[in-house]
Amino acid sequence: MRLITFWLGCHCANYFAVTSAIAVEALFLKIRNQPIAPAIGDGSAALTGILLAISIPTIAPWWIIVVGVSFAIIFGKQLYGGLGNNPFNPAMLGYAFLLISYPLQMTTWAGDFVTFTQAFEVIFNLNPVDALSGATRLDDVKTQLALGKIISELSVHSTAQAWINAGFLLGGLYLLVRRVIFWHIPLAFLSGIVITAFLLSFGDTEHYLPIQNHLMLGGTMLGAFFIATDPVSACTTPKGRLIYGFFIGMLIVIIRTFGNYPDGVAFAVLLMNITVPLIDYYTQPKVFGQ
Amino acid sequence: MFDAFNNGIVINNPYPVTRVEIIQAPLPDKVVLPLQQRIGAEAEPCVKVGDKVLTGQLIAQTPDQFCASIHASISGTVVAIDAQIIPHKSGLKSNCITIESDGKDEWIKNKGVGDFLHCSRETLIEYLQQSGIVGLGGAGFPTHSKLKKATNCHTLIINATECEPGIMCDDALMQHDAREVIRGVEVLLRITGATQVFIAIEDDKQEAYHSLLMFNHNERISIIQIPTKYTSGAEKLLIKALLNIEIPADELAINHGILCQNVSTVKAIFDAVVEDKPLISRIVTVTGDAVTPNNFEVRLGASFRHIVTLAEPNNKPHAVRMGGMMMGVNVATLDVPICKVTNCIFVNNAKPTPSIQECIRCGQCNQACPVNLLPQQLYWYAKSENTEKAMEYNLSSCIECRCCDVVCPSHIPLASYFSFAKALHRQTLKAQKKVYNARKRFEYREYRLVRNKTERTEMMARKKAELKQKWQATRLKKIK
Incomplete structure (x- = not known):
């Protein structure tokens, strides 16, 4: 029961984000004098909205969602010429923008389980935030480690986040089975996380987060199956996808461990987006007869 | 290693038939024979308007060593030598000889080459040119000029893969004329001096495969089944699949001692060399969702309409395509002549494009x-x-x-x-x-x-x- 209300709670922001994403996209297409219906119909704006809403805290205020979604759609996509022409992942661009501009609201995690009504009230500012909020688990761990504590003294686990990640893993496997995405990026992404986390925590288990927590906390599974696999901004050659995914995974662990931000999926993806043309050029498959 | 069957796509025949048949189309009233063939210069007519011609009579030949001759496909009178619409994606007109049938189908007595085992390579190659043999798989490359280059040929590949889904003419040919195909291969063996022959056939054509097996008593000829996958019939990919030789993009297979021929070309070679018949007819698949799919043996130069009518088309608006559903070309009208390269006519109900x-x-x-x-x-x-x-x-x-x-x-x-x-x-x-x-x-x-x-x-x-x-x-x- 708690799971179901939690599930609904997480959805409150999603519906709002999707609506505003479609509205912004339609508005901008109108300004650009482009046909509106086919572009909305392909669902890409709705997808950007949902991915962004999933990435930001469940209880972020409504204007955070609107600002983030608008930035993602306008600066992440439409200014480059619309779908298919954007070098960066629009949702992650929106997320990075929000994280840098509004760090407080973006790192507030709603305790562990939040219901739909609670989420609704907080998002639309009907109820004071304090009743629910706390730092996210990754943020918390980082702060505590910085204060000189060691892993065994901390609670590094979060059941809610583990559930979320398990859900994304299942969803991702479904996409794989349906052949919507190819296996290269998720596999390389997760191996990048596992290998880097292993190398870090191998000698020093007390100061570095263990592998399983890297996998089950934050946006790992969401990133592996839903974010990094965005075909437009990802590598397009089979070999390139492996390199691309691996380095995103590696960068995430490095940012989580040494960076200033609690989670690094957005920055890792954006950084690797920049390298896509280079990787694609040097990983062309061998053409028959050449 | 590059796996020739790793890529490509699996498309099953979209309009399958329970029994692959060859229906003899009736003699057309009129045939239109284009002088321009797929490659090379336009042929020069050697008949005049008003001349009486017999079936199989030479009506145009070319000084260009590259081209094959053109023969009358019915007996009758030459009524016009002028520009007509030909089945080409440009929709352009090209010079054609039009013959009106006298309904008798009288054949000219051709002087054949006799027993091909006693003929020299050069005689046979020249004879194939005179018989108007070109590649019948769809490219229409003149067979004699391909054979002329095959001076150092060790392997002969007979492409019986049926290049595209939906086409059934090669399948039908092998089921009905397996003996002729094998004999045709032997003619090619005589010409090229190859030491081995592979007949590559897709594994969805079991009947054709068994017919070929039944008539093959030559130990140099092996019949090989390959997976049914689109583009496995592409020459260089087929070579890769059978021999694991990757021909570089800027080289020809023949320079590596490998010669590829389509199976219906082989049958045409048999007809020319053994039966003394020049190339005047071919098997055409008529398929699509607007007709009852089947194969028709039809005289060259008959109009598309002539055989499409036999396939009982429905009355809706149609989209007509010559060649396969993949690499074929759309044609605007059914009133274009069947050429040597017309292996298939797709007649589909017109649909809006996505x-x-x-x-x-x-x-x-x-x-x-x-x-x-x-x-x-x-x-x-x-x-x-x-x-x-x-x-x-x-x-x-x-x-x-x-x-x-x-x-x-x-x-x-x-x-x-x-x-x-x-x-x-x-x-x-x-x-x-x-x-x-x-x-x-x-x-x-x-x-x-x-x-x-x-x-x-x-x-x-x-x-x-x-x-x-x-x-x-x-x-x-x-x-x-």
Whole structure:
């Protein structure tokens, strides 16, 4: 029961984000004098909205969602010429923008389980935030480690986040089975996380987060199956996808461990987006007869 | 290692039939025979309007060594030699000979070559040219010129893969004329002197496979089944699959001692050499959702309408396509003649084409590409007309099989973009060559002017020196 209300709670922001994403996209297409219906119909704006809403805290205020979604759609996509022409992942661009501009609201995690009504009230500012909020688990761990504590003294686990990640893993496997995405990026992404986390925590288990927590906390599974696999901004050659995914995974662990931000999926993806043309050029498959 | 069957796409025959038959189409009232064949110069008619011709009579031949001869496919009267619409994607008109049938189908008595085992290679090759044999798989490459190059041939590959889904004419041919096919292969063995022959047949044609097995008693001929996958019939990919030899993009298979021939060409060779019949008819598949699919043996030059009518088309508006559903060309009207390369006519109910969306680089196309290209990258460059970059991504290796078109979720006509980019590249090269030549000419002119000038000054100097010498000599004399 708690799971179901939690599930609904997480959805409150999603519906709002999707609506505003479609509205912004339609508005901008109108300004650009482009046909509106086919572009909305392909669902890409709705997808950007949902991915962004999933990435930001469940209880972020409504204007955070609107600002983030608008930035993602306008600066992440439409200014480059619309779908298919954007070098960066629009949702992650929106997320990075929000994280840098509004760090407080973006790192507030709603305790562990939040219901739909609670989420609704907080998002639309009907109820004071304090009743629910706390730092996210990754943020918390980082702060505590910085204060000189060691892993065994901390609670590094979060059941809610583990559930979320398990859900994304299942969803991702479904996409794989349906052949919507190819296996290269998720596999390389997760191996990048596992290998880097292993190398870090191998000698020093007390100061570095263990592998399983890297996998089950934050946006790992969401990133592996839903974010990094965005075909437009990802590598397009089979070999390139492996390199691309691996380095995103590696960068995430490095940012989580040494960076200033609690989670690094957005920055890792954006950084690797920049390298896509280079990787694609040097990983062309061998053409028959050449 | 490159696996020839790793890529490509599986498309089952969209309009299967329970029994593959060959229906003899009735004699057409009129045939239209184009003088322009697929490659080479236009043939020159050797009959005049009003002449009586017999079936199998030579009516046009060409001084071009590259082309094959053209024969009357029915007996009757030549009524016109003029421009007619031919089945070509441009819809252009081309010169044709029109013969009206007298309904008798009287054959000319051709002087054959006799027993082919006693003929020389050259005699047979020349005879094939005179019999008008060209590649019947769809490309229409003249068989004799291919054979002429095959001086050092060790392996013969008979392509019985039926190049595209939906086409059944080769399947039908093998089921009904397996003996003739094997005998035709033996003629080719005699011509090329190859030591081994592989007949490659797709594994969905079990009946044809068994018919061939039944008639094959030659230990040099092996019949090999390959997976049914689109583009496995492409020459170089087939060679890779059978022999594991990868022919480089800029080389011909024949330079590696391998000769490929289509199975219906082999049958035509048999007809010419053993039965003394020139190429005047062929088997055509008529298929699509607007007709009852079947194969028809029909005289060349009969109109599409002539056999489409036999396939009981419905009364809805149709979209007609010559050749396969993949690489064929759309034709605007059914009133075009059947040519040597017309292996299939698709008659479908006209459907609206799905709207084209943006490329999201999903990569489905490069998974399907049989030659391992990156269509998603090529598309980007072809669209922006950046042919230089497209060539870097091996645009020239594209075989335009349209696998990428079929799998594209955005319905982008990728192959059309690529063939456009190729043409654009050729044009750029031509222009570049022109500029290069002009510059060379200019440079030579500059060089010539400078050379003339120096030569002139040198000559003046020499003359001056000579004069001076002379003058000094006379002065010396005077002093003495």
